[in-house]
Amino acid sequence: MAALGLGGDGKLFEETVNSDRIKKLLDPSPSATAGLKEKIQGMKHLIAMMAKGRDVSEFYADVVRNVVTKDVELKKLAYMFLSHYADHSAQCRELALMAVASYQKDMEQHNALVRGMALRVLCSIRVREIVPIQLIGAKKLMRDMSPYVRKVCTLALTKIYSLDPTVKEDLVDILDVLLNDKAVAVLSSAIAAYSDVCPDRPEVLHRHYRKLCTVVADLDEWAQITALNVLTRYARTQFTDPRRTLSDADKAALDAARAARSAKAKAKPARRAGFYSDDEDETDSAPEDFAATVEDDASSLDADHALLIRAAIPLLKSRNAGVVLAVAGVYHYLAPRSRAHAEMVGRGLVRAMRGHRETQYIVLTSIVKLAGEYPEMFNQFLQDFYVAASEPASVKFMKVDVLASLASSTNASLILHEFTRYVRDTDKAFVSHCIRAVSRVAAIVPDAGGRVLRGLMGLVKTENSDVVAESVVAIRQLLQQGGDLNESVVVDLARMLPGISNPTARAAIVWIVGEFQDKAGIAAMAPDTLRMLAKSFRAEDKEVKNQVLNLAVKLSLRQPESKPVALLCQYVLELCRYDLDYDLRDRARQLRALLGAATSADGAAAASGGKARAAAVVLVAKPAPQMQRASTGAGSTDHQFGSLSFMVGHTAAGYSPIVDWALEASSPDTRDPSKPRPVRARASATMGRAAESGSDSSSSEDSDSDSDSDSDSDSDSSGGGASSSEEGSESDSDSDSDDDANAGGASRAAAPGGSAAVDGEDDESESESD
Template sequence: MSGEYLNSITENASRLGLRLQESLSEHTRDIAKGSSSMYYDSPDDKGRDIRKQLDSSSDREKLDAMKRLIALISKGRNVSEYFAQVVKNVASQNLEIRKLVYIYLLKYAEQEPDLALLSINTFQKDLTDSNPLIRAMALRVLSGIKVPMIGNIVVLAIKKCAADISPYVRKVAALAIPKCYDLDPSHLSSLIEIIVTLLRDRSSLSIGSVAVAFEAVCPTRLDLLHKHYRRLCKTLVDVDEWGQIDLLALLLRYSRTMLPRPLLNGEEEEIDKDVKLLLNSAGPLFFNRNPAVVLAAARVLYYAGPPSYHAKIVQPLLRLLSISKEIERVVLSYTLIVASASPALFSPFYSRFILSSDDLRQVKIGKIKMMLIIVTFDNYPTILREFIDYAEDIDDEVAAASIRAIGRCASIISECVQQSLTALIGMINSPHDTIVNTAVVVLKNMVQVQLTSRRPATIGLSQSPLVIISQLARKIDGIRHPQARACVVWLVGQYAGSEEGTPSRLEGVADWAPDVLRKMAKSFSQEASVVKLQVVTLAAKLFVLCPVDRTLGLLNQYTFLLARYDTNYDVRDRARMLSTLLSGIDASVPVTNDIDTPAEREGVVLRREQVRMVLFEGKAGIIDAEPVMTGPHVMIGSSSAVTGKPTLGEPILPDWLEKGVESSLRDTEEDIAPPPVVPIALSSAEQQKMRERVSLTPTSRPDVGAQGTSSKVLLTDLDKFYEEEDDEEKDEDEEEEGGEEEEEESDEEGESEDGHSSNESSQEGSVDDASSEEEDVNTLYRSSIA
């Protein structure tokens, strides 16, 4: 016996050795040929024997040829000349060869429609293959051949695969529906019928692809989802992660089109049960590993749920910020949308938006916007210090964004005006032009708001708005950015006459204002157009404030003469308009047209007070730009929110209806609740009748007959039931004598009746019968209660 066992082990070992040797030899040949990268690195002249390899009888040669063809396609080479040889291998038994042949056919079937039709029969035959992978692959290629004449064949193939037993094949059938619709839209009605069939599919593998087909073919036929809405919500958790994204988008659109809007009555919220079902079904998806699924679930809760549900999306969004830099860029854009509507949700988590040195530029700017939105009285000291530090960032855009945030923070929180002004004034001395220019623009806006608000100054005397303007006026030579220089010139001209009661060399004009005009007139020809416009306006304002000063008048004439011959027509037009206004004050003002005499000038001549009102009054206030772009296309999940620019083709979320459609349209047989189970009382006689079949519906005990009494005891007190059992035994004996026919219905009942009749002959047997009957009653009681 031991010898036979030893021989068997030796024989098996030898067979295993042969198999290992064959396997090693195969792998050795593969290593000798090199990895798959060799097909991409080899020159094109090595592909001359591809046609010979495709006609070879060896699967290894065919596979090598197909790999070379796919490599050439990836390089952008045209290899359509091998189409005839490739089509012949479409029925190969080797699965790898067949995959590559299918890829080749999808690429060149449109260029060779006649030859592609030769493989249609093979694909139709593969639709009946026992391997679901083969069936699915055949349908993918058949639907991917862009030849309009096979549209009917594709529809029949999709209809057949839609009823396949494999959920993977049904998934491929759903994905083939949009391809068929693009190929021939005339098959819309047939494709909708297939979609209706696939909507009944209870497999979580295919339902996500059905949502894709629905959105591509019939996005407006939301009435088809009535009977399936609740089931789709319940199976949402089991769908594959990429299918969950499309299914969530479809259910969100259905809810906003067919369901009533959640209402807020005081502190109570009125939410439709179907809306609540969708919200509760989307909640567990926040724990998904796919960030796209988490964002899709957040989109559902934000746009379909009441405000109480918005707090649930805060932590999932914050979690996604730390996954990767790319995901952080996208998630931060959507977080800005939520925070702009509900800043209080993210205010406690402001520390999560502090900048890191390795953040992307757009991420840094997005975080600055985020902290600006959620700034409050409690956290503004920390956030303002961060903004001041970010002003020294090496990126000019980030530094400029942080300086603008300082000014906006001062307009939001009045308590930080002093600290903001101190920081901005200190930035004017910076050696970096970007910091100086941005700080000047922000200071201009702050000063304008402070002087036009007519409120008591919240800053110290040394930091009054006019003192700030004087400091900017004296540093005009160090400010090089055109926009910043224009802001300073505008401030000087607008508030040059505000220091009434202050001693000055020119009556009604601040001392620093004429000096600014002198400097700007000297460099007028080198200034940008935006600066020239403000210089001409400054000259006109100073002349209106003090028309009697000869030096100021000469400086004004010189400025207008320079503007008269400027190359920019906007500057010339501005000078012509202002010179006409000033003609009523002093006729010596040069006019920038061909009419030189005051008598020949037409139109109304304004007095000095009227000209002053035109130049100084009616200025528009400061309008702060919104940190987040708004619009119907800007929402969670849209590309417009990420790019900051409107994108064509973005889906618009429909508005809620006043009243949704009838809830009964979504009712199914599964939603009908079964009747409640009520335990009942049974006598010992009824126990024998119900021994074979127990009914859990309420019934009443029949009359006993001779005694004319009916005892109906609820099974709520077992001790009471046993006490009344002895009184019922006499009644049961009489009923047993008249019920011999019922004894033949079952063996158990016959044995029980025989036991009762035998127990009548002895006193000792009656005791045993009572104990056995108690056990039967206990059994029936437990079964009725269950």
């Protein structure tokens, strides 16, 4: 492409223009030789350099002087540049103030693009003193006939709020009007603005809730994510938990409704999947089936609560994985538990998982959490979680976690057969992770314990020390689960002990031998095991020494008549007495005191009591370990499902935890669209506009009461944007125009030395306003 050259404006990315030439092209003085075409060409050079990442803020003053033009193309290019660099530096902010009056005048142009870009540039100036002017502009354009202008007005609310949070109530008034807009593009931005400006104000959403649930499928995919999150938080504050305990009457009614729906579904003829169908979506679990399921739950769901769930479920077919995750969040936090819900959400998440590696990782992190809590969601998609050799290690680990979580008596053999292939992998970290997953499967399905033990015993004989350690630890956990203990397993482990070098594995084997001495075969070989360990005691690792000490004391209590055992115990205690590790020395001193009490010469009764106390301390029954369904995964259990904090495992900036359920559901009348929003008491002198206090209060009341009719008439009118805005708020027109003129004078005073063209434009604006 570079060799052939780029045609049209594309060549601007290849050309290099010096600063003097650009300044000459942008010179607005009457004596300048550059005409309109040259100015446009100069602006295109600047936009091209800006797109390539070069800092061209030095031309900000030259661009500001070209804002005063009747050419739409030049004005558009200038506004693009000014918006980009409006908050670049203190100098740029001061220069931007020079053209504030021009921005205000352009907000009354007939061209919607010019009106919108003028407000965008005005609100991009990060100077707190002009917040009142920015608010006036937003109020003028919030009822503009162009959806583009109203969308820009919505986006401006977030900028104004970040600059001056004290004007929150004024912004909420504007946002309430924009949330009632009919244009989907405006609603998308309005929901995002609500999330930034007032996420803790559910009363703002009351009369818009049903409308948002209805149009959520029409929003753009990124706005759908925000909308679902906002509506989820709203529903948690307005409705009660549908999973609460129901009365017997409610349960009977719910079961009867489900039985009726099941009979109706069986009578309905099955449909064949379409030719282009890539899954079973054409035949199973259609959206209308879900709607029927929600109706079955009517005894426990508010009608508005069910409306949100019905509106969210079709979005599981979205191409955007973020939307699918947002719907899964709605299910996780709002929906009652049912098989129909679970299968639909599971199918959507599995489909979203078949994307890029980054998307796959994020979706799998969520699946690991859901599979641990609701395994029925993914039981029918077991093969989708089989590990491929080409997948990243992180994805492999999470798929293994999901497989272990989905284990049941019906699929345990399939999962174990799959794990048999994984333990032959060359990545030993992955093999160790699979071994931990196998132990969880055996804990979930006790009938598979024998097969798992045989497989783990084979892995103990491998050469990799990490694999051996994980295998021995897994065997120890399985033996602790109870059931019929196979003595040969413990005896074989004791015989393998001399050939195992990993400290963790050696410590686990010693613990097993000491814990299960109640079996005759184990009790017979335990003294010989202790003899070998005492011989190599000084060379053992710290954790192995602790277990050898415990084994010696346990043997002395279980076989008090054996003199060799007593001598070995005394020998080990003496070794521990002079060990370098102070924890081991303290432990040995404690156990020596217990054994001394157990063998007291004060009398048989005292010795019997001392032995009982020592046995109560050393030989106490150990509780079986609780095997979790998923032990790994990046997802955090302490943060909201689907959030960035959930992904990274710690609280990220801007995180808001999920709110608790309402103790009592709010009345459906509060969500009546015809009811006005309750207005909170405003803080005194929010913007310091004494001259506008009377007109603003009346206009806010008018906007609350007439918002529906005003937005409808504005959307259907064919007049100019500025005239429709002024007709919608006549009570503010005089004061706004006066403030515009005053603001223009203030901007000139703040930025002395402005060009003659800008000054002339300000004078013209003032005369028109007067």
